[in-house]
Amino acid sequence: QVQLVESGGGLVQAGGSLRLSCAASGRAFTNYYTGWFRQAPGKEREFVGGINWSGDTSYYAYSVKGRFTISRNNANNTVLLQMNSLNSEDTAVYYCAADPSRRTVISTRANDYDYWGQGTQVTVSS
Numbered sequence: 001q002v003q004l005v006e007s008g009g010g011l012v013q014a015g016g017s018l019r020l021s022c023a024a025s026g027r028a029f030t031n032y033y034t035g036w037f038r039q040a041p042g043k044e045r046e047f048v049g050g051i052n053w054s055g056d057t058s059y060y061a062y063s064v065k066g067r068f069t070i071s072r073n074n075a076n077n078t079v080l081l082q083m084n085s086l087n088s089e090d091t092a093v094y095y096c097a098a099d100p101s102r103r104t105v106i107s108t109r110a111n112d113y114d115y116w117g118q119g120t121q122v123t124v125s126s
Contacts, residue, residue, distance in 0.1 A: 002026040002115045004096050009120030012086055020081040020120060022096030030074040033099040033106055035113055036081045038092035038122075048094070050106035051079060059106040063089070086124045093119040 008020040022034065035050035048068065049060040055072040064083075072079040079096060097113035107113070 002029050002032070002098050002100070004098060004115055004117035006094060006096050006117040006120040009094060009122045011123045011125060014087050014124055014126045016086055016124075017082070017084045018086065018122060020083065020094055020096075020122070022079040022081070022117060024077040024079075024098065026077075028100070029077050029098060031100075031102075032115075033103065034070075034072065034079045035097045035099065035106065035108075036070060036079075037095045037097060037110055037113075038090075039095070039119075040092040043092075045095070045110050047108040047110070049081070050108070052106060057106070059108075061108075083122070086122075088124050088126045091122060091124045093121050095119045 003025045005023045031053050036048040037045050039045040049070045051058045051070045058070045067085045069082040096117045098115040099113045
């Protein structure tokens, strides 16, 4: 069983940066692909980006590519989401999720992720 806890959300001005952290319990997490998703009010949950188990491959949604970076540190079971050049459209609750399926590609589908954190709010003021 893996438990995920996000932190680092908050209020930031447009153009600013935030770094979200996803802390995981359970050693198995180091073998799982990890994704970040977000959900804005009235909208469906959407894929932001993901990283493979070793941390050498990542994939991003077009809307955040070049502004967001995902990294992981398996020694301390954390995955980070560095967000730069934030704008109002980035306002959402951000979730990290873990995919234990041993697939070899980063999935963009929320249904492929079995473990989810509680989410952290990111609000970008214009």
